[in-house]
Amino acid sequence: MLFLERLHLTHYKSYDSEAFLFSRRINAIVGENGSGKTNLLDAIYFLSLTKSALTSQDALSIRHGADFMVIDGTFRKSDEAFSDSIPASGKASQITVSLPRGQRKVVLQDRKAYERLADHIGRFPVVLIAPDDTDLVRDGSEERRKFIDGVLSQQRPDYLADLLQYNRLLDQRNSLLKQFHERHYTDEDLLEAYSQPLVELSLRLHEQRKAFIASFLPVFQEHYTGLSEGREAVSIAYDSEIVPDDFQREFWLNRHRDVAAQRTTMGIHRDDYLFEIDSYPLKKFGSQGQQKSFVIALKLAQFDLLTREKGFQPILLLDDIFDKLDDRRIAMLLRCMKDGTFGQVFLTDARPERTQALLSDAGIDAGIITIGQK
Known part of the structure; x- marks a missing residue:
């Protein structure tokens, strides 16, 4: 099983410097519109696939006014069932993506650079479901x-x-x-x-x-x-x-x-x-x-x-699904989260009370990450 344990962002899009620890199961990222929820999902996507899901130009991922950006995270693969109450085991891999403005990005695994970026693709797979998928x-x-x-x-x-x-x-x-x-x-x-x-x-x-x-x-x-x-x-x-x-x-x-x-x-x-x-x-x-x-x-x-x-299951990223899907489709995804069909899930919502109510009614324990509050 694959999960992302931690993530640190430096000058990535709307983030100056911020660190996150994640649940191995469900992570609900909540906050007002424009607070950076989607940017956090995009950083996870970038860490996995060495590119943004939102733009084809790497330079646009560097925070305005900054000279570089860094995404640093730790993935772990384990044979154990996902449970935050059990100490993590299995092989951990530190992945670092760095991009100085005007230069080529570098991707490292455990502080060693890949000879080819393509060698990283598929090692830590993700699937993204986003509002613009109907494009x-x-x-x-x-x-x-x-x-x-x-x-x-x-x-x-x-x-x-x-x-x-x-x-x-x-x-x-x-x-x-x-x-x-x-x-x-x-x-x-x-x-x-x-x-x-x-x-x-x-x-x-x-x-x-x-x-x-x-x-x-x-x-x-x-x-x-x-x-x-x-x-x-x-x-x-x-x-x-x-x-x-x-x-x-x-x-x-x-x-x-x-x-x-x-x-x-x-x-x-x-x-x-x-x-x-x-x-x-x-x-x-x-x-x-x-x-x-x-x-x-x-x-x-x-x-x-x-x-x-x-x-093993890829990491699932769900961006703003509660606003874009009807009740029947939301219920289907919640059932899959609860019954173990999905592994680690990250979802975003601008209405924390709705997220907590939906997850609670479905009997799902989740880590709540509030963006935009200090």
């Missing part, structure tokens, strides 16, 4: 790819390594295509040197994505059925232009179009995942409640698959 439905294909890639990257280090290499080669090939377009000259031997490994990685990543959806779909559908009481059928279709037997040939024939477009117009970076309800697009035909149930089922399926892959 997965409403936004473009990039958001859906990011979600699936994130799940796969925490599960499989080899997938993450291939994806990072693919993105590097894609950037390099796109830069080369832009140069060819500007100079009205194409060096096809040089272009092939970038194209061949990109094709090989596309085919490998394509197969892993296809296999993942096949294993993910029944778990996701089971969760959705529980949330919706079986009122409708949902599905996820992997939408890719890659046909393995023909892709290498089609990719090469497409090179002149790529030069004209100044970018690579074929590949797994154009994949999408089609969310459907009763065989219709969820984005157009799903109600707000159905869309919420869909994304919660996605995240719960992510939780289940990570638990199965890792052999």
Whole structure:
């Protein structure tokens, strides 16, 4: 079992310098809106995945006016049941993320830097359920790819390594295509040197994505059925232009179009995942409640698959769920907290009395962390 014992933040977003000790089970983070509750969840996410869930620019995580930020925490893995009354045992790992302004971030485990940041991903997995998760439905294909890639990257280090290499080669090939377009000259031997490994990685990543959806779909559908009481059928279709037997040939024939477009117009970076309800697009035909149930089922399926892959439960982060979910969905999550389906949970709420009443009525003991009070 995995849990986060302690956390110290220095110049992280709204925090100057603050330390926290956590319950091994349920942690309710309460405080007024704007007090820093979501930033605390984001720091846990950053500690696990070496990036913020809220912004793609690391520098935005440094407190305004500060020259650096540090997130320092201790994870522990134990074979024992979660109970704050039992002294913690099992292996502890101190993780430190430091970012000086204008420089690259450094991630250390037990004060030793990783050779590659990717080596950290998946060691201390987290699942985040947040108010903006329905962007997965409403936004473009990039958001859906990011979600699936994130799940796969925490599960499989080899997938993450291939994806990072693919993105590097894609950037390099796109830069080369832009140069060819500007100079009205194409060096096809040089272009092939970038194209061949990109094709090989596309085919490998394509197969892993296809296999993942096949294993993910029944778990996701089971969760959705529980949330919706079986009122409708949902599905996820992997939408890719890659046909393995023909892709290498089609990719090469497409090179002149790529030069004209100044970018690579074929590949797994154009994949999408089609969310459907009763065989219709969820984005157009799903109600707000159905869309919420869909994304919660996605995240719960992510939780289940990570638990199965890792052999222990990931940490669950629930941001502002009591304001965004109806009573039935809240009750389902509370049951999972109580019966041990989830391991360590962090949840935020702007109304402490509501949180305490809901947890008390469900028979759940929780550590209450009040943000914004000295």
